[in-house]
Each structure stands twice: as structure tokens, then as C-alpha cells.
Amino acid sequence: MQKLKSIYNKLLKHFGPQHWWPGDTPFEIMIGAILTQNTNWGNVEKAIDNLKGARVLGARDLGKINLKKLGELIRPSGYFRVKARKLKVFCRWLIKQGGVRQLKKQNIQSLRPQLLEIWGIGPETADSMLCYALDKSTFVVDAYTKRIGNRVGLFKFQDYHQIKDFFEQNLPKDLDLYKEYHALLVELGKNYCKPKPVCDSCPINRLCKKKPLRGEEQRAC
DNA sequence: CACCAGGAATGTA
DNA sequence: TACATTCATGGT
Numbered sequence: 001m002q003k004l005k006s007i008y009n010k011l012l013k014h015f016g017p018q019h020w021w022p023g024d025t026p027f028e029i030m031i032g033a034i035l036t037q038n039t040n041w042g043n044v045e046k047a048i049d050n051l052k053g054a055r056v057l058g059a060r061d062l063g064k065i066n067l068k069k070l071g072e073l074i075r076p077s078g079y080f081r082v083k084a085r086k087l088k089v090f091c092r093w094l095i096k097q098g099g100v101r102q103l104k105k106q107n108i109q110s111l112r113p114q115l116l117e118i119w120g121i122g123p124e125t126a127d128s129m130l131c132y133a134l135d136k137s138t139f140v141v142d143a144y145t146k147r148i149g150n151r152v153g154l155f156k157f158q159d160y161h162q163i164k165d166f167f168e169q170n171l172p173k174d175l176d177l178y179k180e181y182h183a184l185l186v187e188l189g190k191n192y193c194k195p196k197p198v199c200d201s202c203p204i205n206r207l208c209k210k211k212p213l214r215g216e217e218q219r220a221c
Numbered sequence: 222c223a224c225c226a227g228g229a230a231t232g233t234a
Numbered sequence: 235t236a237c238a239t240t241c242a243t244g245g246t
Binding site: 020021032033034036037038039040041042043044078079082086119120121122123124125128140142143144145182183185186189190194195196 | 224225226227228229230
Binding site for chain 1: 240241242243244245
């Protein structure tokens with residue numbers, strides 16, 4: 001579908017390359033993927049800074065650190081009790097797998113289901129890890145992707161894998177394209193595609209106005 | 222004050 | 235299958 005590339009080109013021209021994912025190492029990216037669940041990235045940075053300050057930003061450290069202490073360190077990221085448990089579960093799993101280097105050797109067909117079995121890791125978190133930390137070609141879908149796609153009229157469904165398949169089947173299988181496209185959709189969403197839209201200067205305004213959602217006819221997007 | 226943020230697990234019908 | 239609820243801090 002040419003429309004997908006057209007949107008991508010507009011976003012890239014408007015926002016420029018996003019060079020995602022922010023993070024120094026693949027492990028840090030994977031931890032960030034858990035911490036950023038339904039949370040502002042700025043808050044995640046504070047949590048990661050705390051982990052660095054406490055010198056526990058490693059699978060071994062996080063695997064054995066006191067659960068309550070870990071919760072205090074990541075408190076700024078929100079849901080800190082749940083996320084502390086998620087981090088420990090993931091790190092124990094990672095150690096058992098032999099670390100990030102071993103993960104990268106696996107193919108996505110076997111690795112993705114394994115990630116999804118881990119308590120606390122859903123489809124978006126798994127795909128974020130696969131795409132941005134492990135360099136596997138999988139398209140990441142998030143709340144913005146769903147919202148933008150439906151408002152623009154690209155598709156009419158909400159299911160994660162349906163949307164993921166839509167992008168992957170209508171784009172060339174290109175890791176860098178996947179990485180950049182998702183990052184650009186997030187940037188668009190943060191600025192112009194909130195639940196209560198502010199689309200007056202939306203860079204893909206013309207597309208948005210084609211098919212507004214029912215009940216949103218009076219909205220700009 | 223209300224609203225939102227780069228979700229996922231759990232429970233209900 | 236499709237929703238509703240819970241988890242929680244911090245910025246605007």
C-alpha cells in the first residue's frame with residue numbers, strides 16, 4: 001500500500017529521524033520497554049537514572065535486588081510495585097537464557113512466543129524488545145498506532161496483531177523502516193493525536209480529514 | 222482541577 | 235471474544 005509510505009515520508013520530512021530507541025545498551029532498552037508501559041518516557045529516564053546511580057542496571061543485580069528496594073528506585077516510572085516484579089521476572093528469565101548475546105542468536109519465530117510467555121510482557125513490550133534491542137524485523141504497535149490508523153482511515157480494527165500484520169504486509173520488510181516508522185507515529189501521536197485531538201497543524205492533516213471517526217466529526221482529526 | 226502517558230494482567234459476561 | 239478494573243507517578 002502506497003499510502004503507508006506516503007504517510008511515512010510526510011512524517012519523516014516533518015519530524016526528522018527519531019533515532020530510536022533511547023538507551024545505551026540492548027539490556028537497557030529491554031528494561032526501558034518494561035518501564036515505559038503506559039507511562040511517560042521522561043519518568044522512565046528518572047527510574048533508569050536511579051538504577052544507574054545505584055549501580056544495579058544489570059540482569060544479575062536486578063535479579064537478586066530486594067524487591068521493595070527496586071520498587072523505590074523505579075518509583076518515578078509509575079506502577080512501581082508491578083514493574084519491580086516484572087523486571088525481576090524478566091531478568092531471571094534472561095539469565096536463564098544466557099544473556100542478550102544468546103537471545104540475538106535466536107530467530108524471531110521462536111523468540112517472540114517465549115517473550116510473550118513471560119509474566120508482564122505483552123505484545124508491544126515484546127515487539128519493542130525484538131525490534132529495538134535485538135534487531136528483529138517486527139513492527140511495534142502502540143496506542144498511538146491504533147488511534148492514528150483508525151482516525152486516518154487506514155483500518156477499522158483494534159486488535160494488536162491485526163494492526164501489526166497490516167503494517168508488515170503493506171511495507172517492505174526493513175528493520176530500519178520499522179524502527180523509524182513506529183517512532184514517528186509516536187511523535188505524531190504525542191503532538192497531534194491525543195484522545196482529545198489537537199490536529200490544527202497536523203502534518204498529515206489532509207489524510208486525517210478524509211475519514212474522521214464516528215462521533216468525532218466535529219473534531220479536526 | 223482534569224487529563225494523559227511509547228500496557229498488561231485479571232476478572233466478568 | 236469484548237470490555238471493565240487495577241496498577242501509580244509526574245507533567246501540562
